[in-house]
Amino acid sequence: xxxxxxxxxxxxxxxxxxxxxxxxxxxxxxxxxxxxxxxxxxxxxxxxxxxxxxxxxxxxxxxxxxxxxxxxxxxxxxxxxxxxxxxxxxxxxxxxxxxxxxxxxxxxxxxxxxxxxxxxxxxxxxxxxxxxxxxxxxxxxxxxxxxxxxxxxxxxxxxxxxxxxxxxxxxxxxxxxxxxxxxxxxxxxxxxxxxxxxxxxxxxxxxxxxxxxxxxxxxxxxxxxxxxxxxxxxxxxxxxxxxxxxxxxxxxxxxxxxxxxxxxxxxxxxxxxxxxxxxxxxxxxxxxxxxxxxxxxxxxxxxxxxxxxxxxxxxxxxxxxxxxxxxxxxxxxxxxxxxxxxxxxxxxxxxxxxxxxxxxxxxxxxxxxxxxxxx
Numbered sequence: 001x002x003x004x005x006x007x008x009x010x011x012x013x014x015x016x017x018x019x020x021x022x023x024x025x026x027x028x029x030x031x032x033x034x035x036x037x038x039x040x041x042x043x044x045x046x047x048x049x050x051x052x053x054x055x056x057x058x059x060x061x062x063x064x065x066x067x068x069x070x071x072x073x074x075x076x077x078x079x080x081x082x083x084x085x086x087x088x089x090x091x092x093x094x095x096x097x098x099x100x101x102x103x104x105x106x107x108x109x110x111x112x113x114x115x116x117x118x119x120x121x122x123x124x125x126x127x128x129x130x131x132x133x134x135x136x137x138x139x140x141x142x143x144x145x146x147x148x149x150x151x152x153x154x155x156x157x158x159x160x161x162x163x164x165x166x167x168x169x170x171x172x173x174x175x176x177x178x179x180x181x182x183x184x185x186x187x188x189x190x191x192x193x194x195x196x197x198x199x200x201x202x203x204x205x206x207x208x209x210x211x212x213x214x215x216x217x218x219x220x221x222x223x224x225x226x227x228x229x230x231x232x233x234x235x236x237x238x239x240x241x242x243x244x245x246x247x248x249x250x251x252x253x254x255x256x257x258x259x260x261x262x263x264x265x266x267x268x269x270x271x272x273x274x275x276x277x278x279x280x281x282x283x284x285x286x287x288x289x290x291x292x293x294x295x296x297x298x299x300x301x302x303x304x305x306x307x308x309x310x311x312x313x314x315x316x317x318x319x320x321x322x323x324x325x326x327x328x329x330x331x332x333x334x335x336x337x338x339x340x341x342x343x344x345x346x347x348x349x350x351x352x353x354x355x356x357x358x359x360x361x362x363x364x365x366x367x368x369x370x371x372x373x374x375x
Contacts, residue, residue, distance in 0.1 A: 044068060045104050047112050048075060048141040048175050050097040051120040052128025055196055056205055057098045059189035060119045066106030071099045072181040072188075075141060076173060084182055090133045097141070099178055109147055113154040116140070118213050122158070123166035130203040141175040148172065164212070193369040194284070197300070198339065206302035229278035229304075229324035237275065248349040249275055249327035252319075257292025260348035264288075269355040270300055270367055271346075276325030278304045280351065281344065282370060289336070289343055294351065296344040297336050300367070307332060320344060 051057040054072035061070045074087045077094030087094045100112060120138045121128060127136035140155075142148040151172045159168050180186075189196040200206065231237075237246065247253035257263070262271070271281040271294070282300040289295035299305045303323065310319040310331065320329045329350045336343035354362050356371045 043103065043105070044101055045109070046143060047100040047102065047109060047147070048097055048143065048178060049100065049112075049116050050076070050095040050137065050139040050141070051116065052096070052131050052136045052138070052205070053199075053203065054096040054098050054181065054185065055188040056200055056203070057096075057119065058187070059196070061098060061100050061112075061115070064102075064107060064112070064115060066104075067100055067102045069101040071101070071178075072185045073097060073099065073179050074181060075176065075178045076139060081179060084185065087135055090135050092135075094179075095135050095137060095139055096181075097139070097178070110150050110154065113140070113151060117154070117158055119209065120170070121208055121212070122168045122170040123164050125169040129205045129208060138170040140170060140172045142172060143175045148174075190366075190369050193367075193372075197370075201298050201302060201340070210303065210306075229273070229276040231276055231325045231327075241274065242349070245274055245349045248347045249325070249329075252328040253347075253349075255293075255347050255349050260293065262294040262348040262351060262353055263292050265294065265353060267353065267355055268371055269353055269359065270364060270370075271351040271353055272364075273304075273322040273325040273327050273329075274350055274352045275327045276322060277352075278322055278324045279364065279367065280304055280322065280329070281346070282367070284370060287337060289345065291345060293330065294346050294348055295336070296346065297338075297340045297342060299344065320346070322350075 049057065049061075058070045058072050061067055073096075074082050074092070074094040075097045077087070077092040079086065079092040079094070082092045082094050086092050087096065102109075102112065122138055125137065127133050128138065140151045142151055155168055155170065155172065158164070184191075189200075232240065237250065241249065244253075244255060248255060265286075266283075268283050270279055270283070272279050279301045280299060281294075281296045285296045285298050285300070287295060287297060306321045306323055306326075308319045308321060310317045318332050320332050321327060322329060327350050328347075330344065330346040333343045333345060334341060354364055356368070359365055359368050
């Protein structure tokens with residue numbers, strides 16, 4: 001029995017050592033090649049895109065109906081098993097990329113291509129937004145001839161559309177190897193939501209995309225943005241809204257300062273459009289501006305915000321409206337506190353506050369991570 005016990009102990013020790021080594025490799029850097037998802041499920045397909053910061057590209061594609069998983073990683077370079085530090089330094093030839101695992105019965109590769117174009121700047125040869133260098137350039141990596149053909153056709157159609165002021169410089173290259181990025185990069189937008197939101201806002205990504213694409217940033221299943229949010233009919237609005245809410249949102253009115261529902265609200269949660277329900281602001285970005293209206297330093301979802309020049313009242317201001325509901329919300333001014341220096345001065349009548357405790361049941365559970373660790 002003793003020799004057998006010794007063998008068992010050696011096996012257990014080896015398994016423990018392997019587990020520790022694997023854990024260290026996850027935190028320090030090198031990850032192996034991601035197993036092909038097609039081997040795990042013959043009905044699923046893989047698409048590989050590079051569009052700058054993979055935190056953002058992963059977050060965008062995970063919103064698409066029919067996408068099963070999105071994995072951040074590195075591809076297109078010459079070094080085996082590169083680390084984040086090596087790739088971000090620009091010496092490996094790799095780009096930050098994502099592998100999109102999708103169900104072709106629910107979303108097609110062509111629709112994924114259309115969605116990709118609307119979430120990058122395909123005219124920028126030097127990187128994407130605040131991230132500069134060839135490791136952040138845009139690339140479509142095709143896995144077979146059908147993907148290559150569709151990618152070429154899609155790129156050509158975009159060039160001929162006249163939508164962009166500059167030539168499309170996105171490369172279309174054959175897929176070779178994909179290396180899964182370190183564990184802390186996966187689902188970064190969920191696990192480190194505050195840091196991610198801060199980075200994304202300051203990267204300028206959504207601001208540029210809004211200028212280029214407007215509201216057409218596309219859900220491939222609808223072609224017209226997030227299908228969860230829309231503006232009801234005029235008849236429904238008259239029934240749904242109070243006279244003040246209707247005046248503010250539909251007639252660009254203004255409610256009295258210090259005499260509105262949320263100006264002094266200190267609860268934790270998010271603020272959504274009273275008309276469409278689309279997420280607009282977070283209590284984490286709310287501050288007391290002394291104006292008597294709810295004020296925020298930045299939007300929770302910049303893509304849901306539309307800014308327009310307002311020349312009423314004999315001055316030039318920047319009006320803020322909601323993307324899907326087209327509601328008048330208020331105005332934004334350049335006199336706010338750090339980190340943005342902006343003051344989004346909103347009307348309470350245009351908003352509905354959803355407390356942290358109600359986010360899940362109200363259908364906004366994805367924002368719970370913003371308040372994790374907070375009492």
